[in-house]
Amino acid sequence: MNRLVTVAEMTARELLRRRGVLLLLLLMPLTFWLIRRDAYVGQSVRSLLLGVSWAVSTAALFATGAARELEPRLRLAGYRPHHLYLGRMAGLWMAGLVIAAPFLLLTVLDAPELRHGGVAVAMLCCVGVAAPFGMLIGVLLPRELEGTLLLLTVVAVQMLIDPAGSGAKLTPFWSSREIATWAVDHTDDGYLARGVLHGIVVTALLVAAVAAVSSVRLRRRRHLRQLPTG
Amino acid sequence: MNADEWLRTLAAELHQRRVAADAARHVVVEAATHLREDGRDPWLVLGPPGEYAAAISESIGPAPRPRPGPVRLHAQGITKRYGRHTVLRDASLTVRAGQIAAVVGANGCGKSTFLRICAGLVSLDTGQVTVTGRLGYCPQQGGTADFLLPDEHFVLVGAGRGVARGPARRAGRTAARQLGWEAGGDVLTRHLSGGTRQKLNLTMSTLSEPDVLLLDEPYQGFDHGTYVNFWDQLARLRDQGKAIVVVTHLLNQLDRVDLVLDLTAATRGERA
Amino acid sequence: MDSDRRGQWLRGVLDLCVLAALRDGESYGYQLAQALDVAGVGPIQGGTLYPVLLRLQRTGLVTAQWREGTSGPARKYYRLTEHGRATLRQDGSAWLAFVAPVNTIVTKGVDG
CATH class of the missing domain: 3.40.50.300 (P-loop containing nucleotide triphosphate hydrolases)
Structure with missing residues (x-):
């Protein structure tokens, strides 16, 4: 347990120290919110949520890249694979909440007519999905440029796709969109329920995928036999 | 530098020169006894600890290498x-x-x-x-x-x-x-x-x-x-x-x- | 008086002096330094004496034994070995044979 907590703490520390990157990451959600602010507030909220999702995913992508050389040594130092990927994920979730909090506050202050509880739940879904999503891309694509481009593509698709369409539920951040509709348009609770369910399922699937890929990459190779000193 | 500090520095210098641990201990104790009986400033009596350690380690020679193990x-x-x-x-x-x-x-x-x-x-x-x-x-x-x-x-x-x-x-x-x-x-x-x-x-x-x-x-x-x-x-x-x-x-x-x-x-x- | 020169002389002959000082019995470091000082060879820096003692020990000319002092800490007592006694006799005679003509030459140079 301590190993997991230590990895989580160091992940969060590392991330929150990268002030420059954080500032730039926060710029996108903020600009998204401000650009369409005069128009329909729902658009701003959806753009904001997408911006937060993108920011946290990118942070997760970079964190995974930065840790790549470190993880084999940590394996040798006594960590099991699950300490490493679960710890990193926990740290990213914590950092994600820190990133999302000011934007939640922004909506509370700037758009009092929304169901703020709904916005909060939507942000939870954003952060929940984004961290393992960014990690998965990070472990699959070794170079950060490719990973960032893929993230941009996903975000663009997410933004443009019709949420009611058939393929929409396959996009990772559909949950936050659906919950946003509940928060903005004060629709029936079905939106909230669907959104939360989607969020939980997608998060679980992504966590499982990260677990699988990481366990394979960090496995102890079979050709190495380790004996205790007699 | 008082006697204790001098002796501590001597011990460190001997360790640095890879003098065998027990030989180094003997050297430090002997130096301590001498300093106590003499009573004067260690630097006057025995000189700088680094030089003393260098002279000693030359006299003793480096520790023999242990034979390779399993x-x-x-x-x-x-x-x-x-x-x-x-x-x-x-x-x-x-x-x-x-x-x-x-x-x-x-x-x-x-x-x-x-x-x-x-x-x-x-x-x-x-x-x-x-x-x-x-x-x-x-x-x-x-x-x-x-x-x-x-x-x-x-x-x-x-x-x-x-x-x-x-x-x-x-x-x-x-x-x-x-x-x-x-x-x-x-x-x-x-x-x-x-x-x-x-x-x-x-x-x-x-x-x-x-x-x-x-x-x-x-x-x-x-x-x-x-x-x-x-x-x-x-x-x-x-x-x-x-x-x-x-x-x-x-x-x-x-x-x-x-x-x-x-x-x-x-x-x-x-x-x- | 150039202390460097004196140091050179002492370096050449200190081990012999130590062997001679141990001829009549065992002694420990500080006591040896005092004895040599009293005999007129002048204050021997501990930093010079102990390396010599260690070298003599390593080459088997003296042996050493730790003994509890009557008052307080243990002391390392040195004594001559047979090999040390033989070396003292041999090299001591060689030194005396060497120093006599040197004394003669230098006396002539100093007193004229």
């Missing part, structure tokens, strides 16, 4: 192919406790790959590796987190074996001091010079007190003084009974090494 690393018949390119062909190496092995060869001949295979980080096509005891590995570059403090690296590595934070930090700083570096600062790793970052890299690999230490040219960016310290440190670790494998393309320290594995021809070979 086999700690046995790598046999390692073959590795990347596509159609054979990087390693039937490479073998056996290292005992208290030995240093050097892996040499031209660039690109698979030295790093061999080490990573021995560390279990890369799979091989044929062959087997048996390691007795704990493994430590120092990659050629990277291996550190840019946005963490050195102390935080020590805590991370220590936690892997359940070492608490305070002791882990202390152990890290002590190991760093052997390389001539005061590690407990507020400077993020990314702001450290290349040589210092490599010292951190190296310190991390020795922290978990491994029995087998695999080092991939860890001295990049070291100035000459640190380079010498590094080989002294390796000798100390060797005398503690560790089995050490160093990948190097610098051949000027090969006289301090027990075995050499030459991978140039991508063939087998172990010459003692």
Whole structure:
């Protein structure tokens, strides 16, 4: 347990120290919110949520890249694979909440007519999905440029796709969109329920995928036999 | 400097010169008795502790090297192919406790790959590796987190074996001091010079007190003084009974090494 | 008086003096330094004496034994071995044979 907590703490520390990157990451959600602010507030909220999702995913992508050389040594130092990927994920979730909090506050202050509880739940879904999503891309694509481009593509698709369409539920951040509709348009609770369910399922699937890929990459190779000193 | 400080410095200087521990103890006690009977300032009576230690260690001679112990690393018949390119062909190496092995060869001949295979980080096509005891590995570059403090690296590595934070930090700083570096600062790793970052890299690999230490040219960016310290440190670790494998393309320290594995021809070979 | 020159002389002959000082029995470091000082060879820096004692020990000319002092800490007592006694006789005679003509030459130079 301590190993997991230590990895989580160091992940969060590392991330929150990268002030420059954080500032730039926060710029996108903020600009998204401000650009369409005069128009329909729902658009701003959806753009904001997408911006937060993108920011946290990118942070997760970079964190995974930065840790790549470190993880084999940590394996040798006594960590099991699950300490490493679960710890990193926990740290990213914590950092994600820190990133999302000011934007939640922004909506509370700037758009009092929304169901703020709904916005909060939507942000939870954003952060929940984004961290393992960014990690998965990070472990699959070794170079950060490719990973960032893929993230941009996903975000663009997410933004443009019709949420009611058939393929929409396959996009990772559909949950936050659906919950946003509940928060903005004060629709029936079905939106909230669907959104939360989607969020939980997608998060679980992504966590499982990260677990699988990481366990394979960090496995102890079979050709190495380790004996205790007699 | 009072007598106690003088004696402490003497003990440190003797240790630095690799005088055997019990001989050093005798020397310090004898000096203490003499100082007590004489009563005057130690610097007057015995001179600077460093010079005294130098004269003593010359008289005593260095501690005899302990005989090599049981086999700690046995790598046999390692073959590795990347596509159609054979990087390693039937490479073998056996290292005992208290030995240093050097892996040499031209660039690109698979030295790093061999080490990573021995560390279990890369799979091989044929062959087997048996390691007795704990493994430590120092990659050629990277291996550190840019946005963490050195102390935080020590805590991370220590936690892997359940070492608490305070002791882990202390152990890290002590190991760093052997390389001539005061590690407990507020400077993020990314702001450290290349040589210092490599010292951190190296310190991390020795922290978990491994029995087998695999080092991939860890001295990049070291100035000459640190380079010498590094080989002294390796000798100390060797005398503690560790089995050490160093990948190097610098051949000027090969006289301090027990075995050499030459991978140039991508063939087998172990010459003692 | 150039202390460097004196140091050179002393370096050449200190081990012999120590062997001679141990002829009549065992002694320890501080006591030896005092004895040599009293005999007129002048204050011997401990930093010069102990390395000599260690070298003599290593080459088998003296043996050493730790003994509890009557008052307080243990002391390391040195004594001559047979080999040490023989070396003292031999090299001591050689020294005396060497120093006599040197004395004659230098006396002539100083007193004219």
